Amino acid sequence: MRRAVALVALVVAGLVGCGGAGTPDTVDGVPVVRDEKALPELPMERYEFDGSDDKAFDRFERAKNLLAQRCMVRLGFTDFPRDPKWPGMANTTHGALVAVSTGPVGLLDLDTARHWGYGWDPQRKDTGLRQPAGREMTYEESDAYSASSSEDVHRTAHGHEVPRGGCTGEADRRLLRGAQDTRRLWTYVAERDAAVDKRAAKDAELRRALKTWSACVVDRGFKRYADPSAAFSDKAWRRGDDGNSRRTERELGTATADVECKREHNTAGVWWSVADRLQRQELARHRTTFEAVRRDRDRVLGTVREVLESA
Numbered sequence: 001m002r003r004a005v006a007l008v009a010l011v012v013a014g015l016v017g018c019g020g021a022g023t024p025d026t027v028d029g030v031p032v033v034r035d036e037k038a039l040p041e042l043p044m045e046r047y048e049f050d051g052s053d054d055k056a057f058d059r060f061e062r063a064k065n066l067l068a069q070r071c072m073v074r075l076g077f078t079d080f081p082r083d084p085k086w087p088g089m090a091n092t093t094h095g096a097l098v099a100v101s102t103g104p105v106g107l108l109d110l111d112t113a114r115h116w117g118y119g120w121d122p123q124r125k126d127t128g129l130r131q132p133a134g135r136e137m138t139y140e141e142s143d144a145y146s147a148s149s150s151e152d153v154h155r156t157a158h159g160h161e162v163p164r165g166g167c168t169g170e171a172d173r174r175l176l177r178g179a180q181d182t183r184r185l186w187t188y189v190a191e192r193d194a195a196v197d198k199r200a201a202k203d204a205e206l207r208r209a210l211k212t213w214s215a216c217v218v219d220r221g222f223k224r225y226a227d228p229s230a231a232f233s234d235k236a237w238r239r240g241d242d243g244n245s246r247r248t249e250r251e252l253g254t255a256t257a258d259v260e261c262k263r264e265h266n267t268a269g270v271w272w273s274v275a276d277r278l279q280r281q282e283l284a285r286h287r288t289t290f291e292a293v294r295r296d297r298d299r300v301l302g303t304v305r306e307v308l309e310s311a
Contacts, residue, residue: 015125022101025184031117033268037109040272043279044196047290049297063307064171068145071167074146074157081134087142089132102245104197104275105268106228106258113255119245173308178299188289193305196278200271203278209270216261222254228267 022028025032033039038120050056072080103260105111112120137145144157147166163170176182199207211225218224225231233252237245245251262268283290 002152013101027266031269032266034263035271039268042272042275044189044193047294048183059304059308060175060300063304064168066311067171067174068167068305071163071170072141072145075143075160077144080141082260083132083134084145085132085134087137087138087139089136099237102229104112104227105271106232107255107264108268110256110259113259114252115252117255118141118237118246122244128279138292174207175295175303176300178303179296180292181296185295185300188293192286196275196282199278200274203274203311206271206274209265209267212265213261213267216264217257220257222257227303228258228262
């Protein structure tokens with residue numbers, strides 16, 4: 001849920017709480033945000049599957065891979081890898097189309113803006129796209145690994161019946177069996193977050209902040225945008241199949257003005273303040289359901305822990 005960017009305003013020292021190196025923490029209760037690390041946690045984050053633990057979903061996937069591998073070995077695929085690539089995947093690493101998006105506050109890092117605009121260093125090795133570590137599956141293996149979940153489809157492998165949904169389906173059922181409502185577990189918080197975003201877009205305080213930010217970017221000689229995400233996603237940046245932009249002079253200038261104007265007017269801090277207020281209202285209205293989601297998440301993560309400890 002921490003989907004923003006950060007900014008800073010010049011203020012009178014007596015009006016703010018003080019942070020490290022003389023940097024103010026808040027102005028009239030609004031956090032002063034210079035980068036993403038300065039964004040406080042939002043109330044609904046603690047109900048997301050990986051909101052308070054950004055490695056939770058990674059652990060879930062590792063446990064799922066482990067269970068699926070055990071299942072495949074049981075079916076007779078004795079050398080099946082724990083983290084396999086899909087058939088043909090090894091030859092498409094550089095050909096995949098990558099969709100790039102950003103949160104409501106867009107780009108935060110000024111150094112990135114100055115050097116790479118709304119893209120990134122094309123030489124960097126960590127693109128954020130994780131590739132499976134194991135070998136590529138055969139087509140026979142993939143049929144058993146993730147088979148049809150239809151009840152009337154029965155498959156066998158090496159004389160063994162393939163579980164409904166394949167070995168990944170069996171792994172999912174094992175990990176999620178303690179949850180009362182799996183659809184709610186995966187989708188509820190995101191749905192409520194989307195509802196909050198819609199309300200935030202109509203909030204007078206945030207609209208004033210975005211209007212001020214937009215005028216600041218125009219004053220620096222660049223195009224008017226409704227909000228930072230619109231600047232980030234401008235088609236003029238002509239992103240390639242890998243999602244990276246062309247980093248033209250205009251793009252670099254726009255991105256720099258974007259971040260500098262956010263800092264000048266504390267746009268990210270205002271966004272967080274509005275989101276915090278609206279999320280607290282959302283939690284108050286739907287507290288029972290949010291707590292049910294958290295209980296399901298805790299049960300699932302408990303099972304994940306047991307599976308990983310058995311490895």
